[in-house]
Amino acid sequence: MSTGKMPFLFHTWSSAVDFGRDGDFYWESTGAFIGPHINWAANEPGDVNGIEDCVILFPQAGIYKWGDAPCNAVRTYICEAKITSL
Ligand SMILES: [Ca+2]
Numbered sequence: 001m002s003t004g005k006m007p008f009l010f011h012t013w014s015s016a017v018d019f020g021r022d023g024d025f026y027w028e029s030t031g032a033f034i035g036p037h038i039n040w041a042a043n044e045p046g047d048v049n050g051i052e053d054c055v056i057l058f059p060q061a062g063i064y065k066w067g068d069a070p071c072n073a074v075r076t077y078i079c080e081a082k083i084t085s086l
């Protein structure tokens with residue numbers, strides 16, 4: 001049974017990336033620029049070693065925060081689909 005809340009267990013991919021200019025994050029799924037975002041975890045985005053271009057969600061103090069990570073890291077992910085009928 002769903003409670004409507006996500007479990008705070010995993011580091012999970014979002015579709016946010018900064019493949020163009022570092023620090024200019026956009027949704028890869030739509031191309032829409034994200035703009036300033038205040039939900040980054042402390043010291044994120046860090047672009048460590050210049051290879052952190054994909055955004056993960058991870059639990060910190062009971063809520064999901066954003067962090068950038070290498071795109072080839074193994075993480076869970078979220079699927080999105082349109083519901084056409086119930
Ligand atoms: Ca980056």
Ligand SMILES: [Ca+2]
Nearest residue numbers: 046052068069
């Ligand atoms: Ca990072």
